[in-house]
Amino acid sequence: MRFQFSSSRFLGNQFRSLTNNAQSLAQDPYWQKVPQWENITREDFLSYRWQLANTVSNTEKLSKFLSAALPQTVFPSSDPRLEHIKSKDDFVADALGGLSTAPMAIRLTPHILSVIDWSRPLDDPIRRQFIPLKSAFVPDHPRLTLDSLHEKADSAVPGLVHRYPDKALFLATSICPVYCRFCTRSYAVGGNTDTVSKTPQKPSRKRWEAVFNHIEHNAAIQDIVVSGGDAYYLQPEDIKEIGARLLSIPHIRRFRFATKGLVVAPSRTCDPNDTWTSALIDVTNEGRRLGKHVCLHTHFNHPNEITWVTREATNDLFKKGLVVRNQSVLLKGVNDDVETMGRLIRELADMNIQPYYVYQCDLVRGIEDLRTPLRTILDIEQRLRGTIAGFMMPSFVVDLPGGGGKRLAATYEMYNPQTGVSTFRAPGLMGEKAGKVYEYYDPFPTNGVAAVGMEESESFNSWKAHVGQVAAN
Numbered sequence: 001m002r003f004q005f006s007s008s009r010f011l012g013n014q015f016r017s018l019t020n021n022a023q024s025l026a027q028d029p030y031w032q033k034v035p036q037w038e039n040i041t042r043e044d045f046l047s048y049r050w051q052l053a054n055t056v057s058n059t060e061k062l063s064k065f066l067s068a069a070l071p072q073t074v075f076p077s078s079d080p081r082l083e084h085i086k087s088k089d090d091f092v093a094d095a096l097g098g099l100s101t102a103p104m105a106i107r108l109t110p111h112i113l114s115v116i117d118w119s120r121p122l123d124d125p126i127r128r129q130f131i132p133l134k135s136a137f138v139p140d141h142p143r144l145t146l147d148s149l150h151e152k153a154d155s156a157v158p159g160l161v162h163r164y165p166d167k168a169l170f171l172a173t174s175i176c177p178v179y180c181r182f183c184t185r186s187y188a189v190g191g192n193t194d195t196v197s198k199t200p201q202k203p204s205r206k207r208w209e210a211v212f213n214h215i216e217h218n219a220a221i222q223d224i225v226v227s228g229g230d231a232y233y234l235q236p237e238d239i240k241e242i243g244a245r246l247l248s249i250p251h252i253r254r255f256r257f258a259t260k261g262l263v264v265a266p267s268r269t270c271d272p273n274d275t276w277t278s279a280l281i282d283v284t285n286e287g288r289r290l291g292k293h294v295c296l297h298t299h300f301n302h303p304n305e306i307t308w309v310t311r312e313a314t315n316d317l318f319k320k321g322l323v324v325r326n327q328s329v330l331l332k333g334v335n336d337d338v339e340t341m342g343r344l345i346r347e348l349a350d351m352n353i354q355p356y357y358v359y360q361c362d363l364v365r366g367i368e369d370l371r372t373p374l375r376t377i378l379d380i381e382q383r384l385r386g387t388i389a390g391f392m393m394p395s396f397v398v399d400l401p402g403g404g405g406k407r408l409a410a411t412y413e414m415y416n417p418q419t420g421v422s423t424f425r426a427p428g429l430m431g432e433k434a435g436k437v438y439e440y441y442d443p444f445p446t447n448g449v450a451a452v453g454m455e456e457s458e459s460f461n462s463w464k465a466h467v468g469q470v471a472a473n
């Protein structure tokens, strides 16, 4: 396998160009709004080493960070469940309480911490995605399971989900640069929490060998998603190794590396001391030489995640010929309105990132406050279509509980907004999955009041009993 390696001198020029451009355009040192980083220079902040060293990765660091970043008095929330949180101490106590029941551990990069409005943290759309609050907790839907997409059941070997005939998902690692509250892979990703013992997918060569072996012996597989966890936590040598191995398999025609890194630590792509991006570019160039498509998938959920650093980084990737696509998750209080979703899609398009999917939020433990009913995604798609060029319009999809795979949200067979149950079929899947009916369940109303018709539903009654139990505890 032939690879051409970028020189560090070239990367150094890119990095200097990023910092020089920044200076000439008087771009905002947005991280300096965080009190503890008010003296951090542009060069330090852009360095991936600094981002790693200052990542908040446990409750002790979170508590320390919050104590320094928050004002003494917290701006009131529009959510009545949070109205008693008035001071910094109230907020810190509620956040630590939320973490004690969350399925995901905490990990937050300085970039993502810098785009949270700490003067109004309760309703901030970025805070909502990453830092749980105990008082916002809504009991789980009774039909929810930890691995709701049945990824473990659909794994041909540990860490290779083979659900579609021609595509497989390779979970190369179970670590990410950030941990999202709503992670669908909360059964595996990140460290153990008080409520979930994980099934980790360590980046071991022995496990990877079994994965490659399955792919090599299944000629129908043409397309691989290399994910995790997150490809940002694979070493540059891992990116090259995985890339070379996949490119060497004749029936593999395309693959993508999936990472949220571009969202949470964008300056890494231009850091002269870090070779992750040059490793990826080398793999994509080699793929192009062989007539195979290699690209990057990322995961922006809100326009506030995008800063001038993100724009410079994505522009740099575009110039290097990398195709980047985005997969968003629809989240309540984050991006569940037409204005925010429309703005996000347009900003992605302006950065030459293809808005690929908007997902209905999966049934994930401990995040009912973030889920929206199916009617929200249907409404947003209907109202956005026609306002954005068709090739930049993402597909609005539901990843079906039970391993039915992704289906366009609008292709439901039945949807009763009163009971919150929708049904779908997935005839393109293999074996008995092709004939099954899959159900998605809307979240129940957070005030516990049933909509007309919902009182009759068995799952609502079971949820109400569960709510009663939680309240009693």
Ligand code: SF4
Residues within 6 Å of the ligand: 175, 176, 177, 178, 179, 180, 182, 183, 184, 185, 189, 228, 229, 230, 260
């Ligand atoms: S980056 Fe992706 S895999 Fe990692 S926690 Fe977030 S959603 Fe899960």
